[in-house]
Amino acid sequence: MTPISRIRNFSIVAHIDHGKSTLADRLIQLTGAMDAREMAGKEQVLDNMDIERERGITIKAQTVRLQYKANDGETYTLNLIDTPGHVDFAYEVSRSLSACEGSLLVVDASQGVEAQTLANVYQAIDNDHDIVVVLNKVDLPAAEPERIRDQIEEVIGIDASQAVLISAKTGLGIPDVLEAIVTQLPPPREGDPEKPLKAMLVDSWYDAYLGVIVLVRVIDGVLKKGQTIRMMGTNARYPVERTGVFTPKMLNVDAIGPGEFGFITASIKEVADTRVGDTITEDRRPTLSPLPGFKPAQPVVFCGLFPVDAADFEDLRAAVGKLRLNDASFSFEMETSAALGFGFRCGFLGLLHLEIIQERLEREFDLDLIATAPSVVYRLNLIDGSQKELHNPADMPDVVRISSIEEPWIRATILTPDDYLGGILKLCQDRRGIQADLSYVGTRAMLVYDLPLNEVVFDFYDRLKSISKGYASFDYALTDYREGDLVKMSLLVNEEPVDALSMLVHRTAAEKRGRAMCEKLKELIPQHMFKIPIQAAIGGKVIARETISALRKDVTAKCYGGDVTRKRKLLEKQKEGKKRMRQFGKVDIPQAAFIEALKMGD
Amino acid sequence: MTLNLDPGFGIYLHWPFCAAKCPYCDFNSHVRHKPVDQERFVRAFTRELEHLRERTGPREAVSIFLGGGTPSLMKPETVGALLDTVARLWTVRSDAEITLEANPSSVDADRFRGYRLAGVNRVSLGVQALNDPDLRFLGRLHGVDEAKRAIALARETFPRMSFDLIYARPNQTPEAWGRELEEAIGLAADHLSLYQLTIEEGTAFYGLHQRGKFAVPDGETGAELYRVTQEVTAANGLPAYEISNHARPGAESRHNLVYWRYGEYVGAGPGAHGRFKEKGRRIVTMTERLPEAWAALVEEKGHGIVDGERLDSEEEADEFLLMGLRLAEGIDLDRYEKLAGRPLSNRQIGNLLSEGLIAPVGNSRIRATPSGMIVLDALVADLAR
Numbered sequence: 006m007t008p009i010s011r012i013r014n015f016s017i018v019a020h021i022d023h024g025k026s027t028l029a030d031r032l033i034q035l036t037g038a039m040d041a042r043e044m045a046g047k048e049q050v051l052d053n054m055d056i057e058r059e060r061g062i063t064i065k066a067q068t069v070r071l072q073y074k075a076n077d078g079e080t081y082t083l084n085l086i087d088t089p090g091h092v093d094f095a096y097e098v099s100r101s102l103s104a105c106e107g108s109l110l111v112v113d114a115s116q117g118v119e120a121q122t123l124a125n126v127y128q129a130i131d132n133d134h135d136i137v138v139v140l141n142k143v144d145l146p147a148a149e150p151e152r153i154r155d156q157i158e159e160v161i162g163i164d165a166s167q168a169v170l171i172s173a174k175t176g177l178g179i180p181d182v183l184e185a186i187v188t189q190l191p192p193p194r195e196g197d198p199e200k201p202l203k204a205m206l207v208d209s210w211y212d213a214y215l216g217v218i219v220l221v222r223v224i225d226g227v228l229k230k231g232q233t234i235r236m237m238g239t240n241a242r243y244p245v246e247r248t249g250v251f252t253p254k255m256l257n258v259d260a261i262g263p264g265e266f267g268f269i270t271a272s273i274k275e276v277a278d279t280r281v282g283d284t285i286t287e288d289r290r291p292t293l294s295p296l297p298g299f300k301p302a303q304p305v306v307f308c309g310l311f312p313v314d315a316a317d318f319e320d321l322r323a324a325v326g327k328l329r330l331n332d333a334s335f336s337f338e339m340e341t342s343a344a345l346g347f348g349f350r351c352g353f354l355g356l357l358h359l360e361i362i363q364e365r366l367e368r369e370f371d372l373d374l375i376a377t378a379p380s381v382v383y384r385l386n387l388i389d390g391s392q393k394e395l396h397n398p399a400d401m402p403d404v405v406r407i408s409s410i411e412e413p414w415i416r417a418t419i420l421t422p423d424d425y426l427g428g429i430l431k432l433c434q435d436r437r438g439i440q441a442d443l444s445y446v447g448t449r450a451m452l453v454y455d456l457p458l459n460e461v462v463f464d465f466y467d468r469l470k471s472i473s474k475g476y477a478s479f480d481y482a483l484t485d486y487r488e489g490d491l492v493k494m495s496l497l498v499n500e501e502p503v504d505a506l507s508m509l510v511h512r513t514a515a516e517k518r519g520r521a522m523c524e525k526l527k528e529l530i531p532q533h534m535f536k537i538p539i540q541a542a543i544g545g546k547v548i549a550r551e552t553i554s555a556l557r558k559d560v561t562a563k564c565y566g567g568d569v570t571r572k573r574k575l576l577e578k579q580k581e582g583k584k585r586m587r588q589f590g591k592v593d594i595p596q597a598a599f600i601e602a603l604k605m606g607d
Numbered sequence: 608m609t610l611n612l613d614p615g616f617g618i619y620l621h622w623p624f625c626a627a628k629c630p631y632c633d634f635n636s637h638v639r640h641k642p643v644d645q646e647r648f649v650r651a652f653t654r655e656l657e658h659l660r661e662r663t664g665p666r667e668a669v670s671i672f673l674g675g676g677t678p679s680l681m682k683p684e685t686v687g688a689l690l691d692t693v694a695r696l697w698t699v700r701s702d703a704e705i706t707l708e709a710n711p712s713s714v715d716a717d718r719f720r721g722y723r724l725a726g727v728n729r730v731s732l733g734v735q736a737l738n739d740p741d742l743r744f745l746g747r748l749h750g751v752d753e754a755k756r757a758i759a760l761a762r763e764t765f766p767r768m769s770f771d772l773i774y775a776r777p778n779q780t781p782e783a784w785g786r787e788l789e790e791a792i793g794l795a796a797d798h799l800s801l802y803q804l805t806i807e808e809g810t811a812f813y814g815l816h817q818r819g820k821f822a823v824p825d826g827e828t829g830a831e832l833y834r835v836t837q838e839v840t841a842a843n844g845l846p847a848y849e850i851s852n853h854a855r856p857g858a859e860s861r862h863n864l865v866y867w868r869y870g871e872y873v874g875a876g877p878g879a880h881g882r883f884k885e886k887g888r889r890i891v892t893m894t895e896r897l898p899e900a901w902a903a904l905v906e907e908k909g910h911g912i913v914d915g916e917r918l919d920s921e922e923e924a925d926e927f928l929l930m931g932l933r934l935a936e937g938i939d940l941d942r943y944e945k946l947a948g949r950p951l952s953n954r955q956i957g958n959l960l961s962e963g964l965i966a967p968v969g970n971s972r973i974r975a976t977p978s979g980m981i982v983l984d985a986l987v988a989d990l991a992r
């Protein structure tokens with residue numbers, strides 16, 4: 006156990022790609038937590054999942070304990086808490102931040118402040134963090150650390166005079182970062198090893214070998230192997246089997262004392278049995294002052310996931326169950342669709358979360374899935390005075406029973422070079438946005454817009470990136486529910502409604518949306534031997550239509566004894582292809598069409 | 608045509624040499640600038656046939672087919688030797704069809720009598736077009752007059768004959784094709800093979816076509832040309848009995864029916880394929896494609912088979928389906944079920960019936976309708992799932 010005065014707990018907050026993971030690697034390397042051989046070939050050592058590495062994003066919070074001998078001759082324990090960098094996981098970020106006392110604010114010295122810089126740093130400030138400003142990428146010719154320093158002071162309103170100038174890539178300035186952590190950040194505020202145990206459950210995840218691993222931050226008392234602990238929120242009791250820290254490798258330790266981070270294992274079966282933010286105490290001698298706790302993260306986006314091959318339903322059931330073990334923010338319940346058969350209605354924190362779960366199901370469980378149109382959660386006020394939450398457009402009651410529909414709104418912050426402002430304003434306007442503010446951060450425009458989540462959920466971010474050639478940054482927070490003139494639009498393929506393609510849209514946007522979807526489906530559905538009408542309709546009224554013409558000629562002229570093998574192999578391929586489609590009436594719709602059809606383009 | 612559907616057992620011999628390579632051709636055909644040692648190939652054929660005979664056991668052959676390449680480059684003695692070997696190894700039915708593919712050039716035609724004496728009773732002539740510019744475009748060595756003489760001579764010499772035409776040539780209109788086809792029917796005996804030109808990878812046409820040196824009729828025109836073909840042949844008593852084959856009822860190629868009715872056959876010679884039952888399962892054989900390498904292989908191992916597989920029930924059923932539906936007579940659903948171990952999907956059948964793409968024949972057969980035939984590849988893929 007380290008004395009509290011020689012502990013520093015900190016997070017790194019940054020806009021995506023400003024160098025958070027690279028800096029973390031450097032800190033780990035320099036403090037010798039992993040030697041060069043272990044680091045070799047590994048980048049972003051804290052991003053464990055394949056998806057995290059491939060996409061270059063952090064999804065799960067991670068901690069690592071660093072031992073640092075400072076200039077004052079003392080050895081300090083630095084606990085780095087790496088947080089996810091995407092808005093979908095903003096809630097997770099805020100929980101992690103509340104478990105430590107300081108933050109490194111990493112800003113790319115060539116790019117300056119971006120939307121997530123603002124969102125994240127304000128969260129850190131809300132959690133009473135002291136902040137060390139780190140200007141990264143000073144090795145780049147375009148770096149302007151002085152200008153960015155001024156910008157930070159001006160836009161964020163924090164003192165940047167002691168900013169550390171570094172290059173996480175070359176290693177320049179990294180020792181200064183370590184020194185600044187020790188000198189500029191405070192030690193943990195509370196902590197008495199003699200008091201009853203009081204620890205915060207920071208995060209938990211499922212490990213195939215060890216079961217549920219719980220990440221904790223001890224406030225008072227000491228956590229030891231063999232102790233019987235109690236989760237104060239659920240009143241569940243467990244004997245502690247193992248206590249340890251991440252270096253980032255797992256290292257067993259005898260005890261975790263006040264101010265320290267560590268992990269425990271305790272025969273906990275499911276992540277769902279643990280509640281992030283819960284207070285862990287000793288069963289025999291409980292603390293009298295539990296922590297306030299957190300609300301569990303609420304799914305905001307729902308979609309149906311169906312196996313392409315209906316026979317895989319049981320496998321899908323097992324797979325979503327397993328994923329849920331590891332991710333309590335993901336929810337699922339069984340759903341039946343007339344078009345797609347049995348599947349699950351799943352809830353996610355956002356679209357990235359949805360994509361990640363879908364990708365993990367396909368990759369880790371080898372499933373072919375159809376994802377249906379993502380939908381936000383609508384609130385229906387019914388004529389009889391009751392209120393109903395709608396997760397699935399297919400479940401929408403008859404319009405005569407509905408008195409009004411409310412939809413979730415967000416407040417979005419967008420930073421963009423001036424050049425793209427016009428295009429972005431138009432995008433926000435097209436998505437029913439209401440401008441709340443437009444100001445300048447240096448030469449960059451900062452736009453604040455209120456937008457219906459339903460307009461953002463799908464491809465808003467992609468469109469924003471493409472309009473701004475990647476230069477605009479974006480962050481948002483859910484604000485409130487507002488009434489909207491929303492209607493249910495159905496898509497009919499070959500005269501049959503495909504429930505998995507139905508959606509709620511704003512009445513004014515319905516026709517355009519319907520037309521775009523019909524056009525997209527026309528591209529996505531292959532030609533058949535007969536012609537296929539595609540229609541969008543509201544109620545019984547068709548508002549858009551397209552027709553896929555029939556195949557004119559598709560026949561092999563010559564097929565004799567020597568051609569059979571080749572023809573059979575071709576047929577096998579075609580059959581494989583059909584397996585990746587779903588049949589609706591007589592029409593085969595490719596699995597990807599359900600999501601692709603929603604992409605609006607320009 | 609009778610629905611005596613036992614396809615029987617056939618024997619295919621592949622003669623892999625041609626005088627020149629046609630620009631559209633993706634067959635296993637090779638041009639040699641020195642005379643081919645035909646005796647060596649006869650010996651190799653003999654050994655490979657002996658090997659195949661050991662595997663098939665005694666069988667009665669309903670057909671022997673000498674294909675290529677250009678079998679009419681063989682000396683009549685070579686043909687005679689090959690047919691004698693076959694007759695020594697298997698029982699050849701007295702009414703067996705013995706076909707030889709021939710090119711209409713006069714040199715080849717000079718050998719027709721010899722082939723007849725050797726036992727050939729049917730020729731199939733590669734005429735391809737009835738006008739000289741198109742024959743030149745197709746890279747053929749003969750002209751129209753030569754072709755017509757060869758047709759006449761073949762009709763005189765052989766009890767049965769057929770010839771091939773290729774249509775859907777660049778700029779060919781349905782009207783022009785209709786006229787050419789009527790002329791062809793006037794020349795024909797009782798069988799015609801009419802193929803739409805397709806541009807295959809690995810051919811000279813492929814590169815030229817890719818580079819835009821010529822264009823073939825689009826799908827719409829192709830469909831129209833196909834329709835005209837069906838109409839004109841049917842009106843003249845030579846209806847299609849298969850996608851590209853037309854005959855007076857009773858004059859169908861028995862050998863090719865063995866393929867389409869999914870019978871058994873052995874294939875000898877370079878690049879030949881066979882399919883026959885061995886220990887209860889249908890097996891596939893494929894031989895080395897390069898002629899000299901094949902011969903060397905046979906000399907070394909007694910056969911030139913380089914590849915083969917034992918088909919599982921799904922594969923057999925797929926092959927049965929994709930071959931059988933090419934025929935106007937269609938397929939027997941019970942036989943499909945026996946092969947596949949499951950019936951065809953009722954739902955798929957229902958869908959295709961309701962779109963008029965297939966039709967029932969009696970109680971237990973289906974066939975593709977004319978509108979189904981023209982999209983047969985898609986139709987088969989739909990049924991086979």
Ligand SMILES: Nc1nc2c(ncn2[C@@H]2O[C@H](COP(=O)(O)OP(=O)(O)O)[C@@H](O)[C@H]2O)c(=O)[nH]1
Pocket residue numbers: 019020021022023024025026027028049061062090141142143144145171172173174175
């Ligand atoms: N030139 C330069 N590139 C850097 C530096 N730090 C990080 N990068 C690069 O910036 C990209 C994003 O870095 P990463 O650490 O993944 O950012 P994160 O999204 O904040 O975790 C990567 O390609 C890094 O190699 C730096 O100091 N200089």
Ligand code: SF4
Pocket residue numbers: 624625626627628629632633634636675676677710733
């Ligand atoms: S003659 Fe026949 S086999 Fe020979 S190259 Fe021409 S088309 Fe091919």
Ligand SMILES: [Mg+2]
Pocket residue numbers: 025026027049061062063090
């Ligand atoms: Mg990262």
